[in-house]
Amino acid sequence: MTTERPRPLVAGNWKMNGTRAATETFSAILEGYDAGLRSKVDLLVCPPATLIYLFAVAAVGTPVKVGGQDCHAATHGAHTGDISAAMLADVGASYVIVGHSERRTDHGETDEMVKAKARAAITAGLTPIVCVGETREERDAGRALAVVGAQLAGSMPEEAARAPVVVAYEPVWAIGTGLTPTVVDVAEMHGFIRQSLVDRFGAAGRNMRLLYGGSVKPGNARELLGVAEVDGALVGGASLVAEDFLAIARAYMA
Numbered sequence: 001m002t003t004e005r006p007r008p009l010v011a012g013n014w015k016m017n018g019t020r021a022a023t024e025t026f027s028a029i030l031e032g033y034d035a036g037l038r039s040k041v042d043l044l045v046c047p048p049a050t051l052i053y054l055f056a057v058a059a060v061g062t063p064v065k066v067g068g069q070d071c072h073a074a075t076h077g078a079h080t081g082d083i084s085a086a087m088l089a090d091v092g093a094s095y096v097i098v099g100h101s102e103r104r105t106d107h108g109e110t111d112e113m114v115k116a117k118a119r120a121a122i123t124a125g126l127t128p129i130v131c132v133g134e135t136r137e138e139r140d141a142g143r144a145l146a147v148v149g150a151q152l153a154g155s156m157p158e159e160a161a162r163a164p165v166v167v168a169y170e171p172v173w174a175i176g177t178g179l180t181p182t183v184v185d186v187a188e189m190h191g192f193i194r195q196s197l198v199d200r201f202g203a204a205g206r207n208m209r210l211l212y213g214g215s216v217k218p219g220n221a222r223e224l225l226g227v228a229e230v231d232g233a234l235v236g237g238a239s240l241v242a243e244d245f246l247a248i249a250r251a252y253m254a
């Protein structure tokens, strides 16, 4: 059996932050992604939709990828305010986050909806990053694995057996709080997610990248990213500061 791990991915989720002036931050990320880092880790930035085209143009000729934070499940139509996966691809995105806990909470997105969005992303040629994660109450009740298992079962599209999909484990209580699970808890959850994916998708499940997200900072990146079955990070707040984002990626430098 091969034990080769997927190449790590450090992804920034800028959430609803950034105007055109933030192109400076993005340029600093492009500049700081030197040959050493490039040899070890992939970089992705998911800015607000208004900045995707600008960033994608700036990233031309570099290996840095740009992604969306959400997409609609339909290809086009009467959906005021929404953006389709094909539209994201059209302006240069190659990834899209789906099912982030803030979308699940703020917009009532269900596993079924997240699965439809992931499927639409694949159809448009994007790699979806499917987010899962338990609340504090669910963890305290000993239900973290069951909750995440159900989210995975409901949110991952069948197409993941053939097309690239990334899974991000983000405990809701660790997002933006400065709190993180212990490495033992992260290892348990990522091992569980890996096994679920292998059971369902076979070899594709073994090669899928599993990101950890929730208060990843330069100071804890090495510890969190060193955990078994953690193939990268989905970074919120720290991805808004070029030097912090790059410092997290440097956790992969020996």
Ligand SMILES: O=C(CO)COP(=O)(O)O
Binding pocket: 013, 100, 170, 174, 175, 176, 177, 178, 213, 214, 215, 216, 234, 235, 236, 237, 238
């Ligand atoms: O939600 C997150 C990334 O998608 C994590 O956010 P923070 O890194 O700010 O905790």
